[in-house]
Amino acid sequence: MLAFLVRRLLVNAAVFLLISVGVFVLVQSVPGDPVLMMVNPEQLQSGGPEFLAAKRAELGLDAPAFVRYLIWLGDALGGDLGYSFVSRRPVADVLLERVGPTVLLMSTALVIGLLLAVAVGTLAAVRRNTAVDYAATAASLGTISVPSFFLGIAAIYVFALKLGWVPSSGMSTPGDGSGADVLAHLVLPAAILGLSIAGPFTRYVRAGLLAELGADYVRTAEAKGAGPGRVLLRHALRNALIPLITVVMIYVPQLLAGAVALEQVFAWPGMGQLAVSSIGQLDHPVVIGFAMFIAVLVLICNLAADLLYAVADPRISLS
Amino acid sequence: MTTQIIPRSPARLAARRFRRNRMAPAGAVFLAVIVLMALAAPLVSGHDPNAVDLSAFREPPSAAHLLGTDSSGRDVFARLVHAGRVSLLVGLMSALAAVVLGALLGALAGMFGGLLDAAVMRVADVVLSFPSLVVVVVLAGVLGPSTAMLVVVFAACNWPTACRVVRGLTLALREQEYVQAARAFGAGRLTIVFRHVLPAVLSQVAVVGTLLVAQMILLEAVLSFLGLGVQPPQASWGNMLNDAQSLTLIQTMPWLWLPPGLAIALTVLAVNFVGDGLRDAVDPKGARA
Numbered sequence: 001m002l003a004f005l006v007r008r009l010l011v012n013a014a015v016f017l018l019i020s021v022g023v024f025v026l027v028q029s030v031p032g033d034p035v036l037m038m039v040n041p042e043q044l045q046s047g048g049p050e051f052l053a054a055k056r057a058e059l060g061l062d063a064p065a066f067v068r069y070l071i072w073l074g075d076a077l078g079g080d081l082g083y084s085f086v087s088r089r090p091v092a093d094v095l096l097e098r099v100g101p102t103v104l105l106m107s108t109a110l111v112i113g114l115l116l117a118v119a120v121g122t123l124a125a126v127r128r129n130t131a132v133d134y135a136a137t138a139a140s141l142g143t144i145s146v147p148s149f150f151l152g153i154a155a156i157y158v159f160a161l162k163l164g165w166v167p168s169s170g171m172s173t174p175g176d177g178s179g180a181d182v183l184a185h186l187v188l189p190a191a192i193l194g195l196s197i198a199g200p201f202t203r204y205v206r207a208g209l210l211a212e213l214g215a216d217y218v219r220t221a222e223a224k225g226a227g228p229g230r231v232l233l234r235h236a237l238r239n240a241l242i243p244l245i246t247v248v249m250i251y252v253p254q255l256l257a258g259a260v261a262l263e264q265v266f267a268w269p270g271m272g273q274l275a276v277s278s279i280g281q282l283d284h285p286v287v288i289g290f291a292m293f294i295a296v297l298v299l300i301c302n303l304a305a306d307l308l309y310a311v312a313d314p315r316i317s318l319s
Numbered sequence: 320m321t322t323q324i325i326p327r328s329p330a331r332l333a334a335r336r337f338r339r340n341r342m343a344p345a346g347a348v349f350l351a352v353i354v355l356m357a358l359a360a361p362l363v364s365g366h367d368p369n370a371v372d373l374s375a376f377r378e379p380p381s382a383a384h385l386l387g388t389d390s391s392g393r394d395v396f397a398r399l400v401h402a403g404r405v406s407l408l409v410g411l412m413s414a415l416a417a418v419v420l421g422a423l424l425g426a427l428a429g430m431f432g433g434l435l436d437a438a439v440m441r442v443a444d445v446v447l448s449f450p451s452l453v454v455v456v457v458l459a460g461v462l463g464p465s466t467a468m469l470v471v472v473f474a475a476c477n478w479p480t481a482c483r484v485v486r487g488l489t490l491a492l493r494e495q496e497y498v499q500a501a502r503a504f505g506a507g508r509l510t511i512v513f514r515h516v517l518p519a520v521l522s523q524v525a526v527v528g529t530l531l532v533a534q535m536i537l538l539e540a541v542l543s544f545l546g547l548g549v550q551p552p553q554a555s556w557g558n559m560l561n562d563a564q565s566l567t568l569i570q571t572m573p574w575l576w577l578p579p580g581l582a583i584a585l586t587v588l589a590v591n592f593v594g595d596g597l598r599d600a601v602d603p604k605g606a607r608a
Contacts, residue, residue: 015445026461138342141595145533145588147540150580153563161570168566250448257450261541264564276545279460287460294453302448 008306012299019295020076024069027288081289086281091289095271101171102270104182105190105263106255110248112194113201120198121205122237128210136206140199148196148258152265155188169267189266196258197251204247208240215239249305253298333522336600343596346589353586357403366394368401369552380574387574390562399578402554406583409466409549410536410590413473417535418528420474421481422520426512428482429489440486443479451476452538459547466549469542473535481527488520522601529594533587540583556583 056062063071075081081091124136160168166188167173172181212218213236221231260272267273271290278286337343356363366384372392380387386395428439455472462468489512492498498515506514536556542548543557551558556579563569563576 011441018445019449026457029461141591142588145537145591146584147537147544147580147587149541149544150560150576150584153560153569153576153580156566157569157573161566253448253450253453257452260452260456261545264545275456275460276547279456279547284461287457291453291457294450298448298450302444 004310005307008303012303016295016299020073020292021069023288023291023295024072026291027072027284028065076292081292082285084278084283084286086278086283086286091285094274094286095289095293098269098271098274101268102256102259102263102272104186105193105259105268105270106252108186108190109193109197109259110252110255112191113197114244114248116194116198117201117205118237118241121202122209122232124202124206125209125213126232133206136202140202143195143199147261148192149261149265151192151195152189152262155192156265159188171269185266185268189262189268193255193258193262197255200251201244201247204244205240208243209236212236212240243309246305246309249301249308252301253294256294256297333600337596340596340599342592343600346592346596349585349589350593353403353582353589354407356400357407360397360400360404364394364397364400366397368393368397368554370394377572377575379572386578387572389559389575390568395559395574395578398554398559399556399582402556402559402579403582403586405466405549405553405555406536406539406557407586409469409473409539409555410532413470413477413535413539414528414531416470416474417477417531418481418524421478421483421527422485422517422524424478425482425485426489426516426520429486430493430508430512430516436486439482443482446476447479449476452541455538455542455547456545459542464542464547464550466553469539469548473538477531477534480531481524484523484527485516485520488523489516492516492519526594526598526601529590529597533590533594536583536587536590556580 053062079092081095083089084091084094087094120136120139124133127133156168159165166184169185171185172178173185213232215236218231218236221235222228226235256272259268259270260275262268263270263272264276271293275287275290278290360368370393372388374392375384375388376392377390378384378388378392384394384396386399389395389398424439424443428436451473454476455469458468458472492515498511501511501515539548539555540557540560543555544560546558546561549555549558551561559579560576568575
């Protein structure tokens, strides 16, 4: 177990270094010379090339790329991701204040998606090869085929603009930050994001449950006189949901990608919206900080998936 | 009593299974129509997709403009069919590139094993866990968006699916008698990869590729919608929806966002139906559990 964990940790660390090199190369390829951008034009005229070289040395920019990479990585790991070109504030601060809304949106969506998937997947497995099962399959194919941002626009049209049930955009009404108000704003984007992941989850639930329902222990439970409901809920479903934990972890980065577009549609003040608007403003440090954040998130999720996989099912051999 | 003669070649059997599936042929027919319209775009559109006419600005559908006009007075129907060319092309090209790269790497990894295998599969794990949407967001942010970059990033981020499938199949094929025989005759491993393995896995790769086309069309749409993909004035289904970020437009001008959205949804659905049908046809054991 320990050897497995250490190995996974090392692999993930290597992956992180690889990604960070990629991001560093990106940082370097940002157009514009940082020295020219920061020196006073008058000094540049009087000092000439020697002045520029001195400034470059002062900033450590004359060091070989490898050394500059190490300095940059050290800073980044310490939370120093540079300053936003636009707001002049530290990138880490700018990013952090957007984490909350995105996490709220993603976690609500995850709960909605999982509840839907477990309900529909269970129904499809129990009513296997009937109209219910086929309808569930068709529906899950539908949810992965319709782009969620289009679904979002259509939902705004129907539920916000035509029916007026919920607000159309933002996270709260100005002057009203109450829980009920935020919830009203949250319902549409979270439901659509949840729907977009319910499709693949439903397939996992259905397949997992079918495998468990054929297992010996289910027959044993039935032989002991347990009713069909009890066999299903207490025995089979519990085991069928174990692999889902891993699947969920692997889908978290995908969920974030889905949130990027939906945040844009619903003007939800999260990280995705920040990234997209930063691109429009050529605010490269924020975009790169966003990339580093995702890289860390992906690694944490992968590690969590490995770990949970092992913890949830002790039969799994970890050698 | 008459005996019915059933065609027995694997390809004929697969074709039969494909036709028996109810949704797949319907999807294929729908796709054929969409592709034909895209190919014949200048003939069917009736208008220049980029002709700006500010006198006819955001007009509702009429006889002159079947789907109305957009914010620059351009004909929405003309843009829709021309956008289909771009969206389908980006989807096809990136899926094709991803599948070719993945199949090649997978076959080599499976055939040579050892360090190469370990390295390729680890890289595949990493690439697969990183959402390609985020990669495009970052690259477009720093280097500027372009259609070529979309195809390159999509291919670079999506080869692992094909790679895993082909590697698994290669491991099984390696032990087959005819491959063993080829080796005994002195065929090198590279020869076996190109002469025996890749042709044998073609049908499964086609399934992966088809399903990938659907994903790539979706990705192109969402990125172009965000303004990070295909750049205007070039129309794509995604960037036609870019306008639909204003509430008044969503509310009062559904002809601007409904047609491209439906085009994406129906096309992707059709591709997925065809892909599922192909999978069931190629691999009957893998069909419904």
